[in-house]
Amino acid sequence: MKKITQSEIVMEYFKNHPLRDIKHPEVVDWVTQEYKKRTGEIFRDPDRQIRKLHQQGLLIKVAKGVYRFDTNLVQSKNLQDFSEKQKKEILARDNYRCVMCGRGLKDGVELHVDHIKPKDQGGEATIENGQTLCSIHNFQKKNYNQTETGKKMFIRLYEKAKSIDDIQTMNFCAEILDVFERNNINGHIEWKK
Known part of the structure; x- marks a missing residue:
């Protein structure tokens, strides 16, 4: 028998409760207990797994800590990542510097190529929708709009x-x-x- 993965058990819960706005604690309580029961192991960070499934386009974020599974919307999402060629072009266009603070590799800062309109909101992987952000501003953008x-x-x-x-x-x-x-x-x- 194949061992269930953490993402599979989270998705199982959402698929059993489609079209319902579900708060983190409800999901976390069930998946941690169910995962322990089925595998004998502890599910250490279910919140991270829920966020990851949202980033992959499998769950819809309704509000902070509230997610929904809608088969119709999830199946229609086509999440695109930048190709290596696009990343290089965006970095070069932005002079290998964060567009928010101006710091770059020469300052010892890690750079990311980011979707201006997030891909989970339909943002496409195009040069025009790309920007260079340092790791700090990329993190802030994910936490704030x-x-x-x-x-x-x-x-x-x-x-x-x-x-x-x-x-x-x-x-x-x-x-x-x-x-x-x-x-x-x-x-x-x-x-x-």
Whole structure:
């Protein structure tokens, strides 16, 4: 008898509960108990497995910690990765530097080629949808959406410029942050002038 994998047991739970918004704790409780019962082993990180299945396009993220399995939507997803040739072209176009902070390999920073529109939201593997990010900004983008990351970056830059009386940079950041506020983009992130 073939031993069940961790991803198979997670998918089993979601397939048995299709079209239902399911919170992490419910899935985690069942899969850890069921995996132990069937294999005698401990399922160490079910949250990571759920996120991985979402990144592969097999689960739909409804909200933070809430996922759904919908056969129709999952089957229609065509997740694309960049080819090695595309990665090289994107890195060269961006001068081998993170488009957020400007740091690169010469600074000892690990670089990633990232989908601007995430592939699990239909973003295609095209040169135009690619960007170079350092590992830190790639991680931040995955945890915040890109506009949140951008707004926070300009707030930090504004605060730094203010601390050294750099009026020109303060004015530059203020103009950009005003655009965020006028368009009600990420209004939950407060910027204090």
